[in-house]
Amino acid sequence: xxxxxLTPSDFxxxxxxTLEIAYPLVIIEGELSNFxxxxxxxxxxDLQDEASSVKFFGTVFSLPGPLEDGMVVQxxxxxxxxxRFGFSVNVQSVMPRGEGSIKKAADLLRAxxxxxxxxxLERKRPLPAIPQAIGLITAANSAAYKDFTKxxxxxxxxxxxxxxxxxxxxxxxxxxIVNAIxxxxxQPGLADLLVLTRGGxxxxxxxxxxxxxxxxxxxxxRIPTLVAIGHEVDLSLAELAADVRASTPTNAxxxxxxxxxxxxxxxxxxxxxxxxxxxxGVETESRxxxxxxxxxxxxxxxxxxxxxxxxxxxxxxxxxFDPRAALKRxxxxxxxxxxxxxxxxxxxxxxxxxxxLADGTIGATVTGRE
Amino acid sequence: MAKAKPTKTYQEMAQELATYIGWFExxxxxxxxxxxxxxxxxxxxxxMENYLKTAQNKITKxxxxxx
Numbered sequence: 001x002x003x004x005x006l007t008p009s010d011f012x013x014x015x016x017x018t019l020e021i022a023y024p025l026v027i028i029e030g031e032l033s034n035f036x037x038x039x040x041x042x043x044x045x046d047l048q049d050e051a052s053s054v055k056f057f058g059t060v061f062s063l064p065g066p067l068e069d070g071m072v073v074q075x076x077x078x079x080x081x082x083x084r085f086g087f088s089v090n091v092q093s094v095m096p097r098g099e100g101s102i103k104k105a106a107d108l109l110r111a112x113x114x115x116x117x118x119x120x121l122e123r124k125r126p127l128p129a130i131p132q133a134i135g136l137i138t139a140a141n142s143a144a145y146k147d148f149t150k151x152x153x154x155x156x157x158x159x160x161x162x163x164x165x166x167x168x169x170x171x172x173x174x175x176x177i178v179n180a181i182x183x184x185x186x187q188p189g190l191a192d193l194l195v196l197t198r199g200g201x202x203x204x205x206x207x208x209x210x211x212x213x214x215x216x217x218x219x220x221x222r223i224p225t226l227v228a229i230g231h232e233v234d235l236s237l238a239e240l241a242a243d244v245r246a247s248t249p250t251n252a253x254x255x256x257x258x259x260x261x262x263x264x265x266x267x268x269x270x271x272x273x274x275x276x277x278x279x280x281g282v283e284t285e286s287r288x289x290x291x292x293x294x295x296x297x298x299x300x301x302x303x304x305x306x307x308x309x310x311x312x313x314x315x316x317x318x319x320x321f322d323p324r325a326a327l328k329r330x331x332x333x334x335x336x337x338x339x340x341x342x343x344x345x346x347x348x349x350x351x352x353x354x355x356x357l358a359d360g361t362i363g364a365t366v367t368g369r370e
Numbered sequence: 371m372a373k374a375k376p377t378k379t380y381q382e383m384a385q386e387l388a389t390y391i392g393w394f395e396x397x398x399x400x401x402x403x404x405x406x407x408x409x410x411x412x413x414x415x416x417x418m419e420n421y422l423k424t425a426q427n428k429i430t431k432x433x434x435x436x437x
Contacts, residue, residue: 130381140431149429157425158380164432172437179436260422263380267415267422270387274411277394281404 008083015081026089028054029074029097035067043091047075057082058091064174065109065212067094071101076171093171095207102203106210110237113212118219119240125224127244128192130258133160135184135191135223137177140165144199144228144249151253156260162191168198173208181217194223195256196238197249200231209236218242228252327358344369380425383418387411 006014030047037043043058045067056075067073074097077089096105113119134152138145140163152159164180167173177196184191196218198206208214209229218225219241228246229236239245246252319325323333333356334341341347353364378386390411394404 130379130384132379132381136429149427153427157427158421159427161427161429162432163429164434164436166436176436180432183432183434183436264419264422267418270391271412271415273391274394274408278404278408281401285401 012081012083019079019081023079025076025078025092027074027076028089029072030054032067032071032073033069035069047073055086055088056091057085057088058094061213062091062093063212064094064096064207065105065210065215066112067096067105068108071104072097073101074171093174095171095204097204099203102207102210106237109210109212109215110240113215113219113237113241118215119237123219123243125243127224127226127256130156131159131191131193131256133162133191133193134256135162135164135180135194137164137166137180137184137194137196138198138249139168142168142198144168144197147199147249148195148197148253151250152257155253156257159257167208169201169205169208174211174214177208178213178217181214181221185222191223193256194221194225195228195252196225196242197228197246197252198230199249200234206230206234206236209238214238215241226252226256324358327356332357378417380418380421383414383421387414387418390414 028047030049033046033048033053035045037060041059043056043060043063045056046053047056048054056077058077074095075089075091076093077091079087079089081087096102110119117123136145136148138148145163149161152161162184164184166176166180168177181194181196184194196209198209206229209227215237218227218238224244225242226244226246227236227239227242228249228251229239230248232247235245244255246255327333335354335356336347336351341353347353347366347369349366349368351366353366355362355364390407393407
């Protein structure tokens with residue numbers, strides 16, 4: 001290159017070419033300063049340490065959420081010399097580093113999204129009682145995947161699981177998780193539940209789940225979401241945005257699917273309820289038959305009684321008309337030649353008569369008419 | 371090897387079962403009908419028990435890349 005005279009444009013092109021080959025991507029970690037966003041789109045900041053300061057340029061889409069000067073962040077970017085504005089690193093991703101900065105970034109994002117109502121309880125939807133198909137977003141080789149699927153298999157069967165194998169930590173994780181959520185939402189009828197999960201780790205390991213893009217994608221999912229990140233004590237913003245939060249991957253499986261043994265107990269209870277209902281039906285019917293029998297019996301008896309009463313009346317009547325009863329009262333039956341006499345005109349003087357009294361018959365002779 | 375997927379989902383069977391429970395909880399006491407419904411419900415319960423014992427989950431890894 002000695003003695004070669006370049007134009008400024010040639011120099012910029014040459015330097016950029018060299019940078020592209022030598023340092024296509026660099027990772028720089030430092031303290032954030034002069035952080036500003038222009039027109040809601042363009043991003044400018046510096047990263048500095050005690051001795052140096054480097055300029056960065058990018059778009060807000062590469063941000064994990066709101067940031068502030070003083071935070072420690074790790075930036076992945078491509079160093080470039082701009083034809084007019086000089087040197088800067090074109091930002092691809094930004095991640096807060098160190099517990100303090102991560103917490104600060106999460107607090108800022110939480111406040112921002114809370115204000116928007118992203119975590120509001122009214123937004124929460126119930127999960128399907130028994131999912132038909134689960135879109136599972138996690139790392140395929142992770143303990144979280146093993147825990148979730150092991151407990152799910154123990155508890156229930158017949159579910160289709162579509163696994164979206166993604167990075168769950170590192171610079172690529174947020175975009176991969178967002179893409180997986182959006183992909184599953186774009187497949188109509190593929191999954192009726194989304195499960196996003198990973199196991200425990202450091203604050204930096206779990207940072208993707210406090211990334212604004214991930215949190216917004218969870219909140220925007222049309223498919224109900226169940227999110228379980230880290231251990232019981234870890235609470236990420238993605239979990240706050242989810243319809244249901246589980247404490248661990250194991251707990252996520254417990255909340256996602258019912259338990260066979262509980263369902264089996266329920267079936268036994270239903271069986272006994274139906275059995276009792278049928279028995280009650282049989283009892284009701286047999287009680288009805290019994291009641292019918294009693295009614296018929298009482299009707300027969302009542303008919304019998306009324307016949308008896310009727311009979312006794314008739315008997316009394318017969319008794320009244322019995323001539324012997326009249327004889328007892330002092331009347332007599334007079335007969336002539338075996339025939340009853342009812343008129344004095346039928347008798348002549350000297351004729352023999354029979355007079356029947358209550359206790360016997362005597363003979364008599366007609367002596368005259370009076 | 372997973373068994374053939376039953377034609378009805380567990381949820382569908384559970385809904386069907388609920389209609390039997392509803393019928394028995396109503397006032398109708400036609401004994402012949404009750405016996406027939408009881409037998410149908412018992413058959414359904416057996417299918418559901420069978421589902422719980424045999425159904426297996428199927429995991430498919432999505433081929434699409436999410437980079």
